[in-house]
Amino acid sequence: MKHWLRTIGLAALAAGLLLTGCQKAPEKKADDAKNGELKVGFVYTSPVGDAGYSWAQDQGRKAIEKLPGVKTEFVESVKEGADAERVIENMARSGDQLIFATSFGFMDPTIKVAKDYPNVKFMHCSGFKSAENVDNYFGRMYQARYLTGMVAGLMTKSNIIGYVAAFPIPEVIRGVNAFTLGARSVNPKAQVRVVWTKTWFDPALEKDAAISLLDVGADVITQHQDSAGPMEAAAQRGKYCIGYNSDMSKYAPKSHLTAAVWNWAPMYEAIVKEVRAGSWKGGRALWWGMDKGVVDIAPFGPMVPKAVQDKVNAQKALFQKGEDKVFVGPIKDQAGQVKIPDGVKAEDKDLLGMTWFVEGVVGSIQ
Amino acid sequence: MSPDLIVALLAAAVQGAAPILFATLGEILSEKAGVLNLGVEGVMAISAFAAFFVCLQTGSATLGLLAGGLAGSLMCGLHSLVCQVFLGNQVVSGLALTIFGVGLSNYLGTPYVGAGTVGFRQASVPLLAQIPWLGPILFQQDAMVYLGYLAPVAVWFLLNRTSLGLGLRATGEMPAAAAAAGLNPQRLRAFGVMAGGFLCGLGGAYLSLAYTHMWTIGLSGGRGWVAVALVIFAFWRPFRAVVGALLFGGVMAFQLRLQAEGTNIPSSLLLMLPYLLTILALVFSAARAHRAGRNAAAAPAALGVNIEPEG
Numbered sequence: 235m236k237h238w239l240r241t242i243g244l245a246a247l248a249a250g251l252l253l254t255g256c257q258k259a260p261e262k263k264a265d266d267a268k269n270g271e272l273k274v275g276f277v278y279t280s281p282v283g284d285a286g287y288s289w290a291q292d293q294g295r296k297a298i299e300k301l302p303g304v305k306t307e308f309v310e311s312v313k314e315g316a317d318a319e320r321v322i323e324n325m326a327r328s329g330d331q332l333i334f335a336t337s338f339g340f341m342d343p344t345i346k347v348a349k350d351y352p353n354v355k356f357m358h359c360s361g362f363k364s365a366e367n368v369d370n371y372f373g374r375m376y377q378a379r380y381l382t383g384m385v386a387g388l389m390t391k392s393n394i395i396g397y398v399a400a401f402p403i404p405e406v407i408r409g410v411n412a413f414t415l416g417a418r419s420v421n422p423k424a425q426v427r428v429v430w431t432k433t434w435f436d437p438a439l440e441k442d443a444a445i446s447l448l449d450v451g452a453d454v455i456t457q458h459q460d461s462a463g464p465m466e467a468a469a470q471r472g473k474y475c476i477g478y479n480s481d482m483s484k485y486a487p488k489s490h491l492t493a494a495v496w497n498w499a500p501m502y503e504a505i506v507k508e509v510r511a512g513s514w515k516g517g518r519a520l521w522w523g524m525d526k527g528v529v530d531i532a533p534f535g536p537m538v539p540k541a542v543q544d545k546v547n548a549q550k551a552l553f554q555k556g557e558d559k560v561f562v563g564p565i566k567d568q569a570g571q572v573k574i575p576d577g578v579k580a581e582d583k584d585l586l587g588m589t590w591f592v593e594g595v596v597g598s599i600q
Numbered sequence: 601m602s603p604d605l606i607v608a609l610l611a612a613a614v615q616g617a618a619p620i621l622f623a624t625l626g627e628i629l630s631e632k633a634g635v636l637n638l639g640v641e642g643v644m645a646i647s648a649f650a651a652f653f654v655c656l657q658t659g660s661a662t663l664g665l666l667a668g669g670l671a672g673s674l675m676c677g678l679h680s681l682v683c684q685v686f687l688g689n690q691v692v693s694g695l696a697l698t699i700f701g702v703g704l705s706n707y708l709g710t711p712y713v714g715a716g717t718v719g720f721r722q723a724s725v726p727l728l729a730q731i732p733w734l735g736p737i738l739f740q741q742d743a744m745v746y747l748g749y750l751a752p753v754a755v756w757f758l759l760n761r762t763s764l765g766l767g768l769r770a771t772g773e774m775p776a777a778a779a780a781a782g783l784n785p786q787r788l789r790a791f792g793v794m795a796g797g798f799l800c801g802l803g804g805a806y807l808s809l810a811y812t813h814m815w816t817i818g819l820s821g822g823r824g825w826v827a828v829a830l831v832i833f834a835f836w837r838p839f840r841a842v843v844g845a846l847l848f849g850g851v852m853a854f855q856l857r858l859q860a861e862g863t864n865i866p867s868s869l870l871l872m873l874p875y876l877l878t879i880l881a882l883v884f885s886a887a888r889a890h891r892a893g894r895n896a897a898a899a900p901a902a903l904g905v906n907i908e909p910e911g
Contacts, residue, residue: 280713281710281711281713281817283713283714285714286714310710311706311710311817396860427860427862428859429856429859429860429867430859430867430871431856432867432868432871433821435816435818436818436819436821437812437814437816437819438807438811438812438819438821439821439852439856441811441812442612442615442616442852442853442856443856443859443860445608445612446608446612446853446856446857446859446860447860449604449605449608449609449857449860450605450857450860450861450862452860461814461816462714462716462814463812463814466812466813466814485716596862597859597862598859598863598864598865598866598867600866600867600868600869
């Protein structure tokens with residue numbers, strides 16, 4: 235009896251473990267081999283949820299799903315590493331002709347799977363590797379950061395702006411720098427204080443990080459993480475906040491000034507069009523900006539005065555025309571040394587490898 | 601740092617300590633009864649979700665709190681079943697519980713990521729909140745923190761001033777002797793594990809109801825493991841657990857504020873501090889216990905040893 239009970243118990247535990255270990259399998263669509271139908275797969279690192287990075291990616295997927303003859307599927311919460319390879323390979327094998335791997339950590343798995351499936355086209359987001367059938371792509375989010383920095387610089391009264399930062403990698407540092415340059419372009423007295431949480435998503439810690447910034451006098455808070463933790467902190471104190479990835483106004487309707495947001499639809503539609511026309515090429519590095527609509531800012535909150543909106547919109551119009559002067563010298567680092575000389579525009583490779591803070595940032599890079 | 605900042609820092613430390621304190625007290629109860637439970641991390645994850653979910657559905661933070669506690673008890677009931685009925689290895693079962701709990705909470709919680717709840721908001725205690733310094737630090741918190749002030753006293757009283765607690769401790773030291781004295785060690789162990797689970801569950805509930813007011817996966821963020829380590833640091837004593845939890849919560853809050861102050865101390869170093877302190881505390885506790893001639897830090901003698909059925 236005892237023995238029998240024990241077996242059942244262990245089996246139940248094992249089944250439980252299996253159940254929780256399983257990721258949602260790609261939705262298998264019936265009669266997917268219809269002629270002329272383009273099957274597109276998307277791999278996300280986090281749950282789609284209702285806001286944030288993967289949510290923004292999924293809006294892009296929904297946009298191309300609307301195109302005639304396009305079928306999409308997605309897998310969310312895919313861990314970066316071996317799991318990713320399995321998921322991407324599964325998609326390629328099941329007949330997806332175009333696959334978007336949307337997170338930095340999917341880079342090597344994508345390259346690896348791409349070798350085995352030369353007829354499938356791969357798009358990897360935010361990395362630096364490409365191959366014959368792999369493009370890497372990203373958006374010039376720093377342009378949107380610059381604009382949100384201007385909003386912060388114009389709205390702050392204490393001239394202290396708080397930035398809850400994730401990990402000290404070039405993408406995040408570039409964002410902090412562009413934001414600071416934007417803020418100081420309209421308010422030379424503004425300083426941006428940075429607190430690293432070394433997390434991508436820990437709402438409790440990120441909220442406390444925002445509180446620590448509010449405690450030292452910051453009256454506008456922005457962030458790099460997906461979580462609404464910092465928004466909640468600003469709202470509770472009656473201070474302003476600026477979101478990231480997607481419009482976060484629902485978390486803090488009275489505090490949310492605007493947000494730096496992704497808008498992948500134009501890019502994904504263009505890629506699908508290329509694949510259809512046969513003009514798609516591998517080996518490219520596509521880095522699109524506001525001129526092509528990949529990055530944008532969310533609608534202004536009601537507390538942002540018309541004059542501020544106009545000023546920011548004027549700069550936005552320049553970005554939309556393709557005029558990008560965010561990282562044009564003279565730009566000094568924290569120690570006051572000129573890093574980008576007068577009139578020189580930083581090259582993309584310098585931006586992609588940025589490891590120093592501009593003047594006006596208070597905080598250490600480590 | 602100005603006085604205002606120091607008060608803010610200490611208030612944040614108290615809040616950061618609360619979830620760890622609940623979980624540490626829960627683990628103390630379980631270990632005092634002789635059952636090592638390494639599943640605290642998983643228990644907290646499940647409880648955080650249960651608390652969030654019930655609060656979201658009913659709109660009542662109190663019901664959410666109860667749901668978190670009950671979910672903790674149920675999870676630990678599973679541990680109790682595996683170890684006491686099936687005589688499974690406590691370490692293995694505990695680790696499985698962590699993997700299971702974290703996995704299940706991710707699985708169930710994925711559709712709700714980003715959803716917000718009412719939860720517990722700051723509620724100042726009348727009069728006491730006006731005391732300079734102490735008021736803002738201790739009495740301008742949320743209801744669950746106040747519950748956290750009572751919890752160590754309750755656990756201490758249970759363990760040291762009731763016959764139930766005496767039986768519980770006897771079971772953890774020498775189950776055979778407890779049985780000879782007419783007690784039921786199996787039942788006492790199950791009680792210790794599940795009552796401990798309730799407290800761990802409150803720790804999880806704190807994360808989704810009070811610390812933040814939203815759900816996301818990975819909310820426990822390693823706090824369950826810290827609790828397991830703090831039990832040793834605390835010598836299995838409820839009041840020392842308070843010190844340990846405050847130390848941990850304090851360092852975490854301190855490193856963020858040092859950064860906000862604009863000091864040029866690398867944040868990696870600061871983020872390492874709580875863990876470094878935990879290791880130092882463990883070494884210190886063990887060394888002191890050794891000098892005092894006790895076994896390593898005075899663990900209950902039958903900790904981790906299952907009660908074999910007779911005959």
